[in-house]
Amino acid sequence: MNATKPLRADAQRNREALLATAREVLDAGDFFDLRFDDFARLAGVGTGTLYRHFPTREALAEAVYHEEVATLSARAYELRATLPAEEALAVFLRGVVDHMDANQGLARTLATLMATRSGALAEGGRALEQAVGDLVAGAVRDGVVRDDVEGGAIMMALHGIGAAHDHRPGWRAEADGVITLLLDGLRLPPMSGPRGDSDNSRLR
Amino acid sequence: MNATKPLRADAQRNREALLATAREVLDAGDFFDLRFDDFARLAGVGTGTLYRHFPTREALAEAVYHEEVATLSARAYELRATLPAEEALAVFLRGVVDHMDANQGLARTLATLMATRSGALAEGGRALEQAVGDLVAGAVRDGVVRDDVEGGAIMMALHGIGAAHDHRPGWRAEADGVITLLLDGLRLPPMSGPRGDSDNSRLR
DNA sequence: CTAAAACTGGAGATCATCTCCACTTCAAAA
DNA sequence: TTTTGAAGTGGAGATGATCTCCAGTTTTAG
Numbered sequence: 001m002n003a004t005k006p007l008r009a010d011a012q013r014n015r016e017a018l019l020a021t022a023r024e025v026l027d028a029g030d031f032f033d034l035r036f037d038d039f040a041r042l043a044g045v046g047t048g049t050l051y052r053h054f055p056t057r058e059a060l061a062e063a064v065y066h067e068e069v070a071t072l073s074a075r076a077y078e079l080r081a082t083l084p085a086e087e088a089l090a091v092f093l094r095g096v097v098d099h100m101d102a103n104q105g106l107a108r109t110l111a112t113l114m115a116t117r118s119g120a121l122a123e124g125g126r127a128l129e130q131a132v133g134d135l136v137a138g139a140v141r142d143g144v145v146r147d148d149v150e151g152g153a154i155m156m157a158l159h160g161i162g163a164a165h166d167h168r169p170g171w172r173a174e175a176d177g178v179i180t181l182l183l184d185g186l187r188l189p190p191m192s193g194p195r196g197d198s199d200n201s202r203l204r
Numbered sequence: 205m206n207a208t209k210p211l212r213a214d215a216q217r218n219r220e221a222l223l224a225t226a227r228e229v230l231d232a233g234d235f236f237d238l239r240f241d242d243f244a245r246l247a248g249v250g251t252g253t254l255y256r257h258f259p260t261r262e263a264l265a266e267a268v269y270h271e272e273v274a275t276l277s278a279r280a281y282e283l284r285a286t287l288p289a290e291e292a293l294a295v296f297l298r299g300v301v302d303h304m305d306a307n308q309g310l311a312r313t314l315a316t317l318m319a320t321r322s323g324a325l326a327e328g329g330r331a332l333e334q335a336v337g338d339l340v341a342g343a344v345r346d347g348v349v350r351d352d353v354e355g356g357a358i359m360m361a362l363h364g365i366g367a368a369h370d371h372r373p374g375w376r377a378e379a380d381g382v383i384t385l386l387l388d389g390l391r392l393p394p395m396s397g398p399r400g401d402s403d404n405s406r407l408r
Numbered sequence: 409c410t411a412a413a414a415c416t417g418g419a420g421a422t423c424a425t426c427t428c429c430a431c432t433t434c435a436a437a438a
Numbered sequence: 439t440t441t442t443g444a445a446g447t448g449g450a451g452a453t454g455a456t457c458t459c460c461a462g463t464t465t466t467a468g
Contacts, residue, residue: 239454
């Protein structure tokens with residue numbers, strides 16, 4: 001997958017140290033308050049090394065986030081194989097919320113990556129989005145879910161949930177509420193007729 | 205409402221100039237790339253003045269955002285008085301998306317304020333949330349909308365939409381998708397039985 | 409008109425970010 | 439094992455943005 005670089009032994013060791021420290025600091029919630037240079041010292045490497053491995057703070061966050069996302073994506077495919085499509089989607093989404101709740105880092109990282117104007121979350125985000133997309137596609141194929149929404153819509157909502165994480169007292173309940181709305185909105189009741197979309201003419 | 209300060213004549217004038225410039229730069233999309241000091245010069249005031257009025261970049265963004273939000277909230281109450289509750293909510297939410305689409309500034313500001321760890325969006329955010337809450341409450345009272353979701357859930361989703369604004373090519377379609385899911389998820393079909401909530405036991 | 413209070417503005421202190429390069433370590437070839 | 443050069447290291451210091459401080463100016467009350 002990342003056979004792009006052989007990477008020397010000491011380099012690998014340093015990279016690992018950096019990642020380990022990053023994860024630690026991220027979970028402690030100090031990630032965005034810590035000077036980037038001090039961060040290098042904390043991991044026991046020089047600033048130059050830090051910057052070579054991770055050019056920006058966001059790159060570092062993304063690297064950690066990548067692992068999280070891999071775990072999450074793996075779970076998605078596992079669920080997809082085990083449960084009926086609609087239930088798999090439901091369990092997965094609620095699982096993401098659980099994960100954010102248990103592990104502050106992920107939520108906060110998601111939020112920051114989202115707010116960053118560079119497309120920093122490219123790789124990791126792509127993977128998660130693909131997992132969600134596949135789950136939705138499966139449910140659509142089973143005919144239990146509408147086919148006129150994009151997986152991206154769900155991603156947006158997830159990002160919103162992550163971004164709100166440490167700003168709202170009732171976060172958990174509200175997050176669950178969003179998921180409930182999404183799932184119920186997604187469910188396809190056997191009603192036909194016009195979808196009532198794109199009638200914004202009245203506005204503006 | 206803000207009778208907290210009489211505020212001297214020249215101070216008022218400077219504050220206004222700052223706000224006007226901020227709005228301009230914000231709409232141009234350069235807000236977060238511009239040096240804060242240069243920003244003061246651009247508005248024709250000294251840095252000291254800038255910092256006295258708005259201690260941080262976020263405070264300035266929040267002040268502008270405040271006006272936006274006031275407009276939006278006003279529309280909410282107008283709709284509330286004109287249309288049946290459920291339709292008012294629908295039109296309002298789609299209107300917010302329209303507004304974000306037309307006016308880049310709002311979306312980006314929302315995103316950043318959200319990511320900021322200080323509760324910077326306190327005032328403005330509160331107002332918007334209240335407007336949404338009232339619309340939902342009205343619809344619930346009319347019996348056309350479920351009563352087990354908090355308005356906060358919708359706020360979270362809106363923030364997600366705003367945060368994603370200039371990162372996604374298909375933003376508009378996806379944003380509309382989120383709104384559609386929310387509205388359909390909100391609609392109360394006359395079905396009873398267990399709500400199927402909080403069965404996360406299978407996870408972890 | 410006078411004086412106290414409120415406000416201004418920009419020079420410069422402060423501090424995080426990031427570059428640069430002389431030195432060290434690694435691992436492949438002999 | 440020794441040699442060799444490619445890969446990697448680390449930290450001193452340049453850079454540049456942020457924010458403070460206060461002497462001077464403007465406003466308003468008396």
